[in-house]
Amino acid sequence: MAVRTEPFVLNMGPVHPSTHGVFRMRVTLDGEVVVDIEPVFGYLHRGIEKLAEQRTYAGIIPLTDRLDYISSMNNNFAYCLAVEKLAGIKVPERAEYIRVIISELQRIAALLIAVGAFLNDCGAFFTPFLYMFRERERIVDLFEMVSGQRLTYNYLRAGGVSQDLPEEFLPALRKFMDMMPRFMDEYDRLLQQNEILIARAKGVGILPAEQAINCSISGPVLRASGVKWDIRKDDPYSIYDRFDFDVPTQPAGDCYDRYRQRVEEMRQSLRIIEQAMKQIPSGPVRAEVPHLIHPPVGEAYGRIECPKGELGFYLVSDNSIAPYRCHIRPPSLINLTALRDMVRGWKVADLIIIFGSIDITVGEIDR
């Protein structure tokens, strides 16, 4: 006897334990199976792009901190690159190295949260999350030493960084670099081979390489699908062409691969920091830039490889102290476009971990 059933609609979010902020999904379910989802966002809209049109070029930097608030330094970096391109500012050598060190540390910190939150979504009750927060705390400590804040650093400036590193920074970083590989091995021991995690994440939410490119996915999600595309290698900005590092890729493009991809990228970031610490020269850290920049009329696009993908700032200048238009390419939003195709046919529990493996920050999606 066939039982007559009908799909039902479940509103996941905006307040839900694992929607990573105020994100909402209208999920159509057939029993436990996801038939369709529709992401609804805008709950954290602050109008940052519009606000930027009324602020000075320096005053926008604190706004970029609040886009993807778990990787503020990278946002600053992308914005500063765009401004430097627009105004033709040359950045001193030491500042470039500081930027690279800081940006890679921030990448590790953000990826730690991404991995921890993903494992937490899988149901490992906060253990990996708290372990990873412990290490993030050490990085945030270093950032506090450098910039004086723990979340919205506002450290980079157009033409360099706001202040030089304090002299106790490099020894502390050395200590961190010595202990971090041990911690990463410990995370791998904790869950990498876990049978339940493999059963949950392997083969779940596969994103084929072709579709990933068509959706213009970037970052670890793209590389986990096997596409070797990293802006640090393929379009080197700053001084990334001086460092020797690999672009790891994974074969399958499922949730487990995305998790492994992030862990591998952390190891590569450690390699870059190691080299940058050896090469860092002394000298000025800030170019002679006037307080109110008047860039010539024109437009510029600055992009970096941020922990979530390609983060770009598109600035149009009309030779005034504020940009005529500031557009942001948020990697989270664009990575999210593939979500619907990835989750259809999977169960509610899979929906959560696929969503977690994309690693979004709602502050960046809604802007």
Next chain:
Amino acid sequence: MKFERYGIGIAKGLTVTIRHLLRHPTVNQYPEQRLNISRRFRGNELIWNREKCTGCGTCAKTCPQGAIEIVTATDMAENKYIVDKYEIDTGYCIQCGLCVEACPYEALYFSHNFECARYRRGELVQGKEEMLETPQRKVSGYFYPDKAQKLPGQTLLVEKITEKR
């Protein structure tokens, strides 16, 4: 024959958690134990130097939030500005530090204080008298490395936990 799928991964994970049971936890008990904050701490308050300030208003122009309000009068005899009103609404302040960097006369600093919570929004507005440097309101070393040298060093977690893994 690989022993990947027979519970080895689970057993490994269990050893990691049980080892943490015997380790010292990575937390500190906040109101009783306090760690030193960064020397460059960007605190909730700003400190204003009455003598050095010329009333040029650069800080107010730079502030992205518009949290600084400055009213000056002209002192014709001395040929300078008199600062009549200098107020910072710390409720609006996002502690970005641009005003401190912009000040051409080194008259504005961050304070090294935290725990500046108030019960009413009106109390968040710092007037002239509440912005002077006192023994309770120390100056933070943000953007002024010579001031940073006088402050106690920051407690770092990388140095606190040293046990072998």
Next chain:
Amino acid sequence: MMIVDFIATGQGHFQAIPPDWPGGFWWHWLFFTVVVIGFVLTMVMGVIYIERRGMGRMQSRLGPNRTGPFGLLQPVADAVKVLLKENIVPAAADKLVHWLAPVVAFAPALMIFAVIPFSNGALLADLNIGILYIVAISSVSTVGVFMAGWGSSNKYSLLGAMRNVAAVVSYEIPLVLAIVGVVLIAGSLSMNQIVVAQNIPFILLQPLGFLLFFAAGCAEINRSPFDLMEADSEIVAGFHTEYSGMKFAMFYLVEYAEAVAISAIICTLFLGGWKGPLLPPWLWFIIKVMLVFFAMVWTRTTLPRIRIDQLMAFAWKFLFPMAIINLFITALQVLAGWPTQLMWAMIIVNFAVTAFMVLIWSRFFFRLGWGRIEV
């Protein structure tokens, strides 16, 4: 006087009241009702403390430590907080069902303890079908859970309740089959007789049975990694999403009372119950219950959660055949008289069989995440 003697020495067959006293039965009943309720409530507080502190330390933090010495009063503080909260009932809820559900869920959890022996003969009712009674009673709380899920008129609750019913229906079978092995060796269904029969703990004679019972028991009471019915990262809080105040406290109590109950059953069936040297029996019993519960906390801290179809597949394709094989082997051994004559051979053989079966079965017949079943 008898009670004092008993606590001090722990010797002999315990009887609170000599049976030839007038009304002895009723005194016995009254005494043990009070003891059982007191035991459950204090143990729940104890295990909540163990769970929160132990989990905290395993997660590299401290856990609650502000209320009372070492945070010992945290469960009390939680209880007071939750009891003083407003009782919110959703407008669309089925009010009667919503109101009754915590009670229906709580009563069976308490009733299980009627047949758990705290010492030799120290139990409310020494039923000669004690273990059967437990199996029958313990699934009744599912009805309460389902009532909660249905009555709240919330989709998350409904999903959680459906998952719970599906899981409990499947896991009852391996649970019972794992028990039968023990019953065969002990030759009795009475909980007290099972403990008396354990000259060595049955975990040595029934290692596979122990693993099966532990896994199935965890699934039965929604402990991680089988805690899908209240998976907070998926369906908010499962069946008790819409509960607050006192009713939520009841569900919280049920959750931990069931955990204590399963720990007590495990320690009665497999770990020798109240038996142990030096210390008085009731203390041994409590220590063993706490140890079993700690193992549950440990797995909860470490393991991710499995998916609903994997949960069902695990029950039917792994636990169920294993339980059948275990029962078959045990029956043969009992028939050959091994438990009495060749105990050491039986220990060795059974451990070898356990390792062999788990390896072979997971190599060739079942792997977590193989294929999918629609539920």
